[in-house]
Amino acid sequence: MTIAHALTRRPRTLGIVCAVCAVALGLLYLALAGAPARYLAINVAALAIGLAVLAMPGRLATAGQQWAGAASAAGAIALLATALVGADVDGAARWVRLSGFVIQPSLILLPVMLVAFSRSRSTLATASIVAAAAAMAVQPDRAMAGMLVLSLAAIATLRRDTHVLVALAASVASFAVTLARADTLPTSPYVDQIVYSSFDIHAVAGMAVWVGLATLLVPALVGWHRDAGNRAVYAAFGAAWTGAIVAAAIGNYPTPIVGYGGSAIIGYALSLLALPRLAGAHAGAVPQASDEMDSPLSDRHLRVELA
Template sequence: MTIIDAAMRRPRAIGIVCAAGAVVLGLAYMVIAGAPMRYLGVNVGALAIGLALLGRTLPTGQQWTDGAIIAMAGALLATGLAGAEVEGISRWVRLGGFAIQPSLILLPLMIVAFSQARSVLATAGIAAAAAAMALQPDRSMAGMLVLSLVTLTIICRDRQSLVALAASIAGFAVTLGRADPLPAVPYVEQVLYSSFDAHAGAGLAAVSGSALLLVPAIVGWRRGAGNRAPYAAFGTVWLAAIMAAALGNYPTPIVGYGGSAIIGYVLSLLALPKRAGAHARVASRTHGETDSTLSDRHLLVGLA
């Protein structure tokens, strides 16, 4: 019970478990549906890469966050201008024999980071990201940006959120006016429907894996009453990705084939506070002392 109680105070640690669980459920779906075995290897490899990146210690502070958001926005703009193009759509970068989608890797991290460090430079980076989504164009990611910033504006009600929201709405409007002719790719898009065509168990695995992605946001929202913005942003980001996958021919995050969303999900956990409700009153001295001795690594071992 001590481990479970401490885990509930660490949505980031819970997110690691949820990411692994969603990948496993996605593998189950793909095995039942008859996907190529290399697809399974790609998803497992992406999870390993994400966890390796998550284990790194990153610098903190407004200046670093501003620089990181600007750099990621530049990468998204470069993808729109010089990325791999398919029928007029430039959303991918080819690395060796793989095509990765930088927006799925970087945009969730940018949004969650912005929710905690809103500044003029960070706002400029988000506006540049909105322009990149219009340039690619990527209706799914542009919609994710709009929904996330609507949520932040409701919670934070500051000038930076409003300016970023206006830019995201403009970018989304551009994507609506541009053609998006790409068909659904098997095991990547329309998974929430095609999985049930393969087998009821495959469909249940896909839906359950998608639901797991929202657990860290729910836990963080309940536990982190003093700082709910990052959890709201995180939850909205991945809910928007799931909704886009259900409504159009866009990648189904984590449970479908593709490493970009897996890496993006794990990286977006980096922007969450390590501990929810850090400023809340501790229930008891004993619980506080016990909780302080449990690191995320210990929690993962205990939950496993």
């Protein structure tokens, strides 16, 4: 009970637990499906990278929040570069090849950009989201364009301002462009169309996929209930990953976390970094000593007990 209570007060820590569980369930699916051992190793390595990012010193994380606009701009530039010079497959340029590995920058960068935008909106951050929407139209990537629309619509429902409305309008236009353009990419084994096909392998494989996907949304649901002051943040997080899940269920798009592919795993970890460290803490806020004293477990003690 103490651990459960502490987890609900620490969105990032809860997210780490959910990420580990989802990756583990994904490994179970991949093993039952007969995926190459290299696929399992890549997913584990991606989780290790994501956890290493989340283990950054507090000062570095705080600096990242202060420079959120510049970081979003860098992310938008990376997405535009991918659209223009990325690896092209059947007319879609969504990937970058690095030393024999293929990554999808949009799955890594868009979720954290959206959650950060829900916390801190500026002209630079808005321009970055608009540029990211343009990149999704050029690539084209219907799934990620849908993620943009869904997440920004969730933010607009709770915190409607000019920045959000401009970004939402750009995302809707981007999504319309992707709907108008043909998407003829074939299904990739162990990546696409596994939400339903996993049950053809074994009932346990199917349940592993479904439970793993549901686990990804737990931080958003718990945060919404426990942290009313930051509901826009949890709505952006939950809507972004719901969009990725829905896209994977209806089209040839990567199934996040539980399917093969490290991009979504790293992207999920990065998006956790944009959540409040403590429920009730606002962007850039530093927990007071009294809050730490009222907490039943410190972060250090919680990590020990979870281990």
